[in-house]
Amino acid sequence: MLSFVVDAKDKNCSARAGTIKTTHGIIETPIFMPVGTVGSVKTLTPDELYEIGATIILGNTYHLHLRPGDDIVAHFGGLHRFMNWKRNILTDSGGFQVFSLADLNKITEDGVEFKSHIDGSKHFFSPEISMEIQKKLGSDIVMAFDECVPYPSEKSYVAKSLERTTRWAKRCKEYSLDYHQSLFGIVQGGVFKDLRKISADQLIDLDFPGYAIGGLSVGEEIPLMYEIAEYTAQLLPEEKPRYLMGVGTPEDILNGISFGIDMFDCVMPTRNARNALLFTSEGRLSIKRADLAKSDDPIDKNCDCYTCRNFSRGYLRHLYKAGEILAMRLNTIHNLHFYISLVKSARNAIINGNFEAFKNDMLLKLNQGGN
Numbered sequence: 006m007l008s009f010v011v012d013a014k015d016k017n018c019s020a021r022a023g024t025i026k027t028t029h030g031i032i033e034t035p036i037f038m039p040v041g042t043v044g045s046v047k048t049l050t051p052d053e054l055y056e057i058g059a060t061i062i063l064g065n066t067y068h069l070h071l072r073p074g075d076d077i078v079a080h081f082g083g084l085h086r087f088m089n090w091k092r093n094i095l096t097d098s099g100g101f102q103v104f105s106l107a108d109l110n111k112i113t114e115d116g117v118e119f120k121s122h123i124d125g126s127k128h129f130f131s132p133e134i135s136m137e138i139q140k141k142l143g144s145d146i147v148m149a150f151d152e153c154v155p156y157p158s159e160k161s162y163v164a165k166s167l168e169r170t171t172r173w174a175k176r177c178k179e180y181s182l183d184y185h186q187s188l189f190g191i192v193q194g195g196v197f198k199d200l201r202k203i204s205a206d207q208l209i210d211l212d213f214p215g216y217a218i219g220g221l222s223v224g225e226e227i228p229l230m231y232e233i234a235e236y237t238a239q240l241l242p243e244e245k246p247r248y249l250m251g252v253g254t255p256e257d258i259l260n261g262i263s264f265g266i267d268m269f270d271c272v273m274p275t276r277n278a279r280n281a282l283l284f285t286s287e288g289r290l291s292i293k294r295a296d297l298a299k300s301d302d303p304i305d306k307n308c309d310c311y312t313c314r315n316f317s318r319g320y321l322r323h324l325y326k327a328g329e330i331l332a333m334r335l336n337t338i339h340n341l342h343f344y345i346s347l348v349k350s351a352r353n354a355i356i357n358g359n360f361e362a363f364k365n366d367m368l369l370k371l372n373q374g375g376n
């Protein structure tokens with residue numbers, strides 16, 4: 006049970022500011038969703054996530070089914086209770102991970118057989134099984150079970166696959182979830198506009214409370230990803246949330262917002278943080294750099310996150326070089342705060358009617374080497 010209203014629209018592009026309401030609270034869009042695949046946003050506590058302003062995090066059907074098992078999570082009353090997260094959770098349906106992580110045995114109309122990437126045990130996912138797992142996890146936003154076709158793929162295969170993804174989406178819709186859960190359809194169609202139109206129209210006919218754009222950020226060139234994301238976003242109902250899966254860099258997110266996309270997720274801020282690659286308002290910064298050893302500056306003088314308010318670049322470089330776990334935690338706090346603040350500032354710019362200027366200014370700053 007999810008509601009969405011558009012609060013403001015930009016005059017020169019498709020950017021919009023909106024509000025999603027669920028039983029676990031309000032989500033102001035555009036929004037960036039930290040990835041918490043196995044029930045934790047790596048290295049951070051829920052309180053630290055609240056402090057940086059996270060209102061929704063991601064969990065994953067494939068991973069949680071394999072470990073600890075959705076029955077265990079259900080035993081604790083669902084994922085919110087299990088990880089003590091009191092705000093929103095979106096769970097991916099497992100399709101993407103089966104195709105990208107597992108040792109895939111075979112795909113049939115009924116579902117997919119695969120072997121666990123953890124212990125090689127055999128498993129089977131179908132639309133119904135994916136829905137049952139997400140019901141047990143109790144996530145607020147449930148993703149339909151889809152096939153994310155690899156890039157590049159033959160157009161004939163993409164065309165057949167999207168039809169099956171639509172049939173799977175229909176089966177997902179027919180499955181009864183908990184009253185508080187909302188199911189999003191996932192548009193496929195590869196990099197072919199005519200197939201994207203077919204997929205979008207079929208899913209719109211099924212009438213979902215929100216729609217995701219899948220099948221992108223899978224290795225295609227960035228300009229092509231932008232072209233298909235923009236085209237597909239414009240096919241989707243204006244009054245429903247639009248989620249671009251697995252995207253992306255700060256630049257990708259600003260461009261995605263200008264296409265009319267509301268929701269984004271990516272492992273980049275958390276994964277880069279653990280590899281000492283930090284995002285700042287003056288470009289990217291590798292905190293490993295030897296010349297930072299005596300720097301008493303914060304990561305970003307324009308950032309008010311806990312890390313930038315309390316620690317120097319020199320100290321953070323030392324922690325990283327010493328292999329201290331605290332390095333990953335402090336870097337993650339900063340990178341997630343950067344992403345969440347970026348989309349919050351974008352929302353304010355849309356409301357104030359100056360998003361284009363904001364976007365162009367940020368794109369310039371993000372790519373300078375001013376560190």
Ligand SMILES: CN(C)CCSCc1cc(N)cc2c(=O)[nH]c(N)nc12
Pocket residue numbers: 040063097098099100101148151152153154191218219220221222223250251252270271272
């Ligand atoms: C951490 N995130 C990368 C995981 C959540 S988003 C995963 C994800 C990423 C991408 N790029 C495409 C697809 C897709 O087409 N379908 C599904 N179900 N998930 C997808």
Ligand SMILES: [Zn+2]
Pocket residue numbers: 304305308309310311312313314338339342
């Ligand atoms: Zn910071």
